[in-house]
Amino acid sequence: MIQYNTIKARLYPTPEQAELFEKTFGCCRYLWNRMLADQQRFYEETGAHFIPTPAKYKTSSPFLAEVDNQALIQEHNQLSRAFRAFFKHPESFGYPNFKRKKDDRDSFTACNHEFASGPTIYTTSDGIRMTKAGIVKAKFPRRPQGWWKLKRITVSKTRTGKYFCSILYEAAVKQPEAVTPRAETTVGLKYSLAHFYVDDSGHLADPPRWLKQSQAKLAKLQQRLARMEPGSQNYAEAVQKYRLIHEHIANQRRDFLHKESRRIANAWDAVCLRADALDEMAKMLTQDPSAVRESGYRMFRELLRYKLERQGKALILVDRYTPTTRTCSACGQVQPEIPYPRRSWRCPRCGTSHDREVNAAVNIKRCGLAQFAGQSA
Numbered sequence: 001m002i003q004y005n006t007i008k009a010r011l012y013p014t015p016e017q018a019e020l021f022e023k024t025f026g027c028c029r030y031l032w033n034r035m036l037a038d039q040q041r042f043y044e045e046t047g048a049h050f051i052p053t054p055a056k057y058k059t060s061s062p063f064l065a066e067v068d069n070q071a072l073i074q075e076h077n078q079l080s081r082a083f084r085a086f087f088k089h090p091e092s093f094g095y096p097n098f099k100r101k102k103d104d105r106d107s108f109t110a111c112n113h114e115f116a117s118g119p120t121i122y123t124t125s126d127g128i129r130m131t132k133a134g135i136v137k138a139k140f141p142r143r144p145q146g147w148w149k150l151k152r153i154t155v156s157k158t159r160t161g162k163y164f165c166s167i168l169y170e171a172a173v174k175q176p177e178a179v180t181p182r183a184e185t186t187v188g189l190k191y192s193l194a195h196f197y198v199d200d201s202g203h204l205a206d207p208p209r210w211l212k213q214s215q216a217k218l219a220k221l222q223q224r225l226a227r228m229e230p231g232s233q234n235y236a237e238a239v240q241k242y243r244l245i246h247e248h249i250a251n252q253r254r255d256f257l258h259k260e261s262r263r264i265a266n267a268w269d270a271v272c273l274r275a276d277a278l279d280e281m282a283k284m285l286t287q288d289p290s291a292v293r294e295s296g297y298r299m300f301r302e303l304l305r306y307k308l309e310r311q312g313k314a315l316i317l318v319d320r321y322t323p324t325t326r327t328c329s330a331c332g333q334v335q336p337e338i339p340y341p342r343r344s345w346r347c348p349r350c351g352t353s354h355d356r357e358v359n360a361a362v363n364i365k366r367c368g369l370a371q372f373a374g375q376s377a
């Protein structure tokens with residue numbers, strides 16, 4: 001089984017290397033737009049889909065030769081992939097767009113090639129060797145295992161002006177043995193706007209207070225920006241500060257989601273969730289649909305999935321139309337409804353008092369286990 005791992009390193013390019021990166025970002029965008037324009041023209045004239053290769057543009061645009069050819073080839077591959085996705089699923093993938101500097105992410109990708117003389121891309125103790133740029137100083141949050149193979153890198157620049165490099169490694173691993181979940185080793189989680197999630201024994205995830213604090217800061221800064229004169233030195237500084245806080249919030253959130261999913265994936269043999277349609281739920285529960293999106297629940301679910309899978313464990317998604325909230329987890333009777341925002345209720349049949357979310361988590365776990373048993377039977 002092939003497993004992919006990514007390590008994201010912060011880069012500290014010299015001014016010359018930074019200039020080369022900027023040039024590469026620009027060339028990639030330029031090439032993308034040229035290829036897309038030619039594809040469109042070609043399609044109008046002949047009715048056939050065709051994307052010229054980067055080599056075609058080098059004579060008329062000699063500056064393309066100044067940057068890593070690999071990055072240009074990757075741009076061609078990405079455009080081809082974008083078209084393939086569009087042709088196959090036009091309902092979910094839009095027609096590829098032209099890239100504009102002002103709203104495009106600054107990035108380029110390059111693949112590693114193994115030659116007899118050695119690989120084109122490799123890491124050193126405090127740097128990454130790239131084609132054209134040479135060794136770029138880097139700080140690694142962790143190191144790859146000895147058997148991992150470096151496949152490709154993506155260099156990017158954040159809006160706050162920091163450079164990063166995502167290094168993709170390939171590793172052949174043994175397929176983990178499938179773990180059969182039992183009731184004692186399975187947890188049910190109910191998504192909760194207030195607590196992120198509630199589990200079936202009533203444990204709450206840490207409410208992301210840091211997020212609220214940072215968001216309050218962000219709102220204040222936004223007001224200040226609204227009163228300032230665009231174009232002034234102060235304005236530029238405030239914008240930079242705004243971006244830094246934004247970046248900080250994104251980092252905090254990612255960190256929280258990684259740690260929380262790691263903790264759960266290690267502690268339990270299986271996790272049951274409801275396959276909620278998060279966008280619909282957001283509309284229903286709150287005036288502010290960004291509340292659900294921003295909480296990162298979707299990312300949390302995907303992190304959980306792969307962290308469990310790597311240990312042979314299952315993420316079990318319970319059908320979203322299962323009445324997990326309205327069913328009494330003690331006697332099984334289904335109520336017509338438990339109006340939101342009632343937090344607790346008593347079952348009229350057996351008299352058990354329920355916390356709305358804990359009761360739902362218990363039902364999610366029970367349904368999930370039954371579903372899993374049904375699938376493997």
Ligand SMILES: [Zn+2]
Binds near residue numbers: 352
């Ligand atoms: Zn009951």
